[in-house]
Amino acid sequence: MNVHRIEIARLPTPLEALDRLSEELRGPRIWIKRDDLTDTIASGNKLRKLEFTLARALSEGADLLITCGGLQSNHCRSTAMAAAKLGLKCHLILRGSPPVEADGNLLLDRILGAGISYVSSETYQNIDKCIADVERQYPGLNPYFIPVGASDETGLWGYIECCAELKTDFVNNDIEPQYIVCATGSGGTQGGLIIGSALYGLPSEIIAFNVCDDEAYFRNKITTDFRLWEERYDTPIGTGDLSINVIGGYVGPGYARATKPVFDTISRVAQLEGIILDPVYTGKAFDAMLQEIKNGYFVDATDVVFIHTGGVYGNFPQRDQFDFQPDRNL
Numbered sequence: 001m002n003v004h005r006i007e008i009a010r011l012p013t014p015l016e017a018l019d020r021l022s023e024e025l026r027g028p029r030i031w032i033k034r035d036d037l038t039d040t041i042a043s044g045n046k047l048r049k050l051e052f053t054l055a056r057a058l059s060e061g062a063d064l065l066i067t068c069g070g071l072q073s074n075h076c077r078s079t080a081m082a083a084a085k086l087g088l089k090c091h092l093i094l095r096g097s098p099p100v101e102a103d104g105n106l107l108l109d110r111i112l113g114a115g116i117s118y119v120s121s122e123t124y125q126n127i128d129k130c131i132a133d134v135e136r137q138y139p140g141l142n143p144y145f146i147p148v149g150a151s152d153e154t155g156l157w158g159y160i161e162c163c164a165e166l167k168t169d170f171v172n173n174d175i176e177p178q179y180i181v182c183a184t185g186s187g188g189t190q191g192g193l194i195i196g197s198a199l200y201g202l203p204s205e206i207i208a209f210n211v212c213d214d215e216a217y218f219r220n221k222i223t224t225d226f227r228l229w230e231e232r233y234d235t236p237i238g239t240g241d242l243s244i245n246v247i248g249g250y251v252g253p254g255y256a257r258a259t260k261p262v263f264d265t266i267s268r269v270a271q272l273e274g275i276i277l278d279p280v281y282t283g284k285a286f287d288a289m290l291q292e293i294k295n296g297y298f299v300d301a302t303d304v305v306f307i308h309t310g311g312v313y314g315n316f317p318q319r320d321q322f323d324f325q326p327d328r329n330l
């Protein structure tokens with residue numbers, strides 16, 4: 001089966017060296033792949049996946065996109081944005097109760113005109129019923145459901161093809177990073193990188209820090225996505241021998257909730273390098289990577305690439321968690 005793609009992300013994204021931070025750490029040189037710059041509003045990893053997901057939806061004649069996630073889902077916001085850009089309707093099934101004030105991603109979902117249904121965690125468990133209920137609200141439209149995070153056999157292509165870009169980045173910077181590190185939340189970024197690294201012959205092992213669930217969950221999810229990918233497409237490689245490396249133990253108080261050190265790391269990276277991470281995904285994974293550098297996990301590495309998968313709007317609803325310097329009166 002052919003792979004369809006539309007161009008909605010601004011690619012390639014830059015690969016930048018974090019020289020000041022690396023010097024402070026006295027460990028490997030840390031690089032950051034700026035996938036927070038795939039767009040302004042729709043920025044982040046989801047746009048890479050949506051290039052393939054939405055091409056499939058369009059090829060199937062869809063004019064209504066339905067997707068789901070948490071109240072502050074970056075994926076839902078990116079989908080709402082992409083739908084508006086393509087002239088499609090969009091409906092989001094969000095887990096949680098309607099907040100008094102829409103903030104962060106939710107505010108953008110509202111501005112972008114997405115239809116929204118707030119559902120309890122229990123109702124969300126039966127997502128098929130939620131989808132059917134939404135579909136009934138749009139008679140005459142042809143719906144296409146995008147699974148959480150656009151992480152399925154089609155979304156995998158986003159980060160498979162990112163590896164072609166990384167290969168060029170590595171040649172241009174004359175580096176052979178031993179590791180590529182990312183946050184894993186629904187498995188599609190990690191899964192795509194694993195296949196892409198093998199396909200494009202990158203020298204790097206893919207390491208992911210889970211921000212929810214546990215290692216076993218992600219191994220299982222990614223193995224399933226790999227199987228479906230091989231079933232659906234004429235795949236250029238097999239996935240049987242690929243290793244899925246997830247480092248657990250860094251979820252902290254729960255999904256979308258972070259400890260103080262994570263917020264401190266977000267501030268430190270912002271102030272040292274001018275790069276904004278987020279408390280739900282990238283800040284948590286980056287902080288975990290720093291801890292593992294201290295623990296010696298990356299001891300053999302000269303270069304490590306962190307994939308900045310976006311998420312900046314997740315900082316806004318958690319503004320109270322940051323320690324800011326006091327303002328100065330003049």
Ligand SMILES: Cc1ncc(COP(=O)(O)O)c(C=O)c1O
Nearest residue numbers: 074185186187188189281309311
């Ligand atoms: C900013 C950000 N980073 C990382 C992830 C995790 O990526 P994935 O869902 O592909 O595992 C997500 C979404 O889940 C995200 O929104």
